[in-house]
Amino acid sequence: MAEVVDVTGEHWRPVQPGLLRMRRLLLALWLTPLVLAGALLPPLLGAGALAALGLVPLALGLWGWRALGRNWRSWRYRERDDDLLISRGVLWRQLTVVPYGRMQLVEVTSGPFERKFGLARLQLHTAAAATDATIPGLTPPDAERLRDRLTELGEARSAGL
Amino acid sequence: MSGTAAGTADPSGPVEGFPEGRGKRLHPLTPWRRAWAWLAGLFAIGVQNAQNVRSWSGSFGVGWLLAALAAVVLCAAGYGWLSWRATRYLVTDTELRIRTGLVFRRTAHLRLDRIQAVDITRPLVARALGVAKLKMDVVGSGSDDELAFLDEREARDLRAELLARAAGIAPEAAPTAGEAPANALFTVDSATLVKALALLGSSWGVTLTGVVLTPLIWVGTSSVFAAIMVLVPMLATIWRGGLGSFLTQYGWTVSESPDGLRLDHGLLQRDHATVPPGRVQSVRVVEPLLWRPRGWVRVELAVAGAGNEGGLLLPVAPRPVAAALIARILPDVDLDKAMAAVRPAPDRARWAVPVWRRGYGYGVTDAVFVARRGRLRREHTLVPHAKVQSVRLTRGPWAQRLGLADIHVDHGANGTATARLQDAAYAASEVAAQATRSRLGRRTAAPERWLTGGR
Numbered sequence: 025m026a027e028v029v030d031v032t033g034e035h036w037r038p039v040q041p042g043l044l045r046m047r048r049l050l051l052a053l054w055l056t057p058l059v060l061a062g063a064l065l066p067p068l069l070g071a072g073a074l075a076a077l078g079l080v081p082l083a084l085g086l087w088g089w090r091a092l093g094r095n096w097r098s099w100r101y102r103e104r105d106d107d108l109l110i111s112r113g114v115l116w117r118q119l120t121v122v123p124y125g126r127m128q129l130v131e132v133t134s135g136p137f138e139r140k141f142g143l144a145r146l147q148l149h150t151a152a153a154a155t156d157a158t159i160p161g162l163t164p165p166d167a168e169r170l171r172d173r174l175t176e177l178g179e180a181r182s183a184g185l
Numbered sequence: 186m187s188g189t190a191a192g193t194a195d196p197s198g199p200v201e202g203f204p205e206g207r208g209k210r211l212h213p214l215t216p217w218r219r220a221w222a223w224l225a226g227l228f229a230i231g232v233q234n235a236q237n238v239r240s241w242s243g244s245f246g247v248g249w250l251l252a253a254l255a256a257v258v259l260c261a262a263g264y265g266w267l268s269w270r271a272t273r274y275l276v277t278d279t280e281l282r283i284r285t286g287l288v289f290r291r292t293a294h295l296r297l298d299r300i301q302a303v304d305i306t307r308p309l310v311a312r313a314l315g316v317a318k319l320k321m322d323v324v325g326s327g328s329d330d331e332l333a334f335l336d337e338r339e340a341r342d343l344r345a346e347l348l349a350r351a352a353g354i355a356p357e358a359a360p361t362a363g364e365a366p367a368n369a370l371f372t373v374d375s376a377t378l379v380k381a382l383a384l385l386g387s388s389w390g391v392t393l394t395g396v397v398l399t400p401l402i403w404v405g406t407s408s409v410f411a412a413i414m415v416l417v418p419m420l421a422t423i424w425r426g427g428l429g430s431f432l433t434q435y436g437w438t439v440s441e442s443p444d445g446l447r448l449d450h451g452l453l454q455r456d457h458a459t460v461p462p463g464r465v466q467s468v469r470v471v472e473p474l475l476w477r478p479r480g481w482v483r484v485e486l487a488v489a490g491a492g493n494e495g496g497l498l499l500p501v502a503p504r505p506v507a508a509a510l511i512a513r514i515l516p517d518v519d520l521d522k523a524m525a526a527v528r529p530a531p532d533r534a535r536w537a538v539p540v541w542r543r544g545y546g547y548g549v550t551d552a553v554f555v556a557r558r559g560r561l562r563r564e565h566t567l568v569p570h571a572k573v574q575s576v577r578l579t580r581g582p583w584a585q586r587l588g589l590a591d592i593h594v595d596h597g598a599n600g601t602a603t604a605r606l607q608d609a610a611y612a613a614s615e616v617a618a619q620a621t622r623s624r625l626g627r628r629t630a631a632p633e634r635w636l637t638g639g640r
Binding site: 106107115116117118119120121122123125126150151152153154155156157181 | 324489573574575576577578579580581582585593595596597599600601613616617619620621623624
């Protein structure tokens, strides 16, 4: 059972690097206007010293850049014979175990940004709403393969409530 | 996979499976249940604006005013009658179908094999009129899916028929199978109930706060209104904890029948719930501080589909009685063994949660997962392995420092049993083991159609 603690083993699969790129791009898109506004507006309005305000979103951005990297590295999933394991989080770590037989619904979604980066997100629903089993950053073929496999296994081991 | 999609609404015109003239109507008194609220509202407005009413009646004349009132009442009655006519229900071999709605038509098909519980409610006025509300709980069913009101006898027959069909009795025999005989297991006597409610610390705390706080606020703000604003929610809490609880929990009887567990209770409003076997997702045993010397416990159960308000199984009972009852609902579960299996959080957890850490605990037997929490008011949550939907392990930053982790076990009644602050390595291996146990536990679970053994 020790393999569950150690999430670096070969059975654990990481999520796509595209997810990290997308999240970093989104971060940059949100923060660049703020940095620019903070740095440029005060000199234009005649209060040059306040240009340092631009540093706040910049620092936030740098921290976010690193945090996203760490968070991305923490995402791991593993398909075992009878259940799916998902591990994630750095500060708040979470490991979710969902037996295939308990799955009520498998959902694959892909938003406009995710499609641009060739990503898809897979979500499992069980009869318990608290089950939080989502894998972001799969390639669409991978997501579809996983969805089909999970559905098949779920049917074979179906247990309901 | 239709466990969650039990109540399906079809808004379009003529509905399949509902041929004209088939299905039964509700009790003819039904329209009045909404009409009286209207009339009361109108009356309240009238009283509040007594001045205006007087001036209107001066300018229009009393006759016109009464005529307008009569018109409103007629319209309301007409609407009520029409919507009553549009509402029908039908029991088929596999489903209970309910069609409602005059303008927006809605048909709910509730699958009998997904039945989680059947509730019959008789509010005070309904009792006087001999009618009752019936609700069949499936996952996702709401207040729209209750049949209100039915004739009392009809409600009982319908319940018997629904349960007989769900249990797998042959379709021809089901309508006449009648009610399965019930065998009373335990009745809570009123004296114990009163004592138990009086020994609950929470309502006394609120009462005390109310008695102290209200005058303080009154004096402090010199506004009666502010004081009342504080007092009202407190009064509501006191009511819920005290007299209100007494009224709903009065005469609490638990009985057993082949259809499952039966709960009857209530002084003014009589409630009844039948929970078929194998539907209980989790059981919670609560021991408030002042009950412990007497060995009393409260038992709550979680059933998917929200029936049986508050999920009470026993408002108060001696522990051996509770243990015997739990053993009947969840076979192979020994309450004492389960409680003994609980191991407390490690000592270093005191750095995360200083005093209350002693309350947290976790244990496993062959049949259930047990999570304990609470120092003064001790709670044990029992989830049978077969009912576990997913297992989670979470660790916050501080818990990681201390090498601790929380184990969450999610069950099908939309609840979670959490064992906090366990040793991280142990918790990780337990999470993996729990997933295996829940998978294996399912194999020995009772069949869905409990009398004939079909799934």
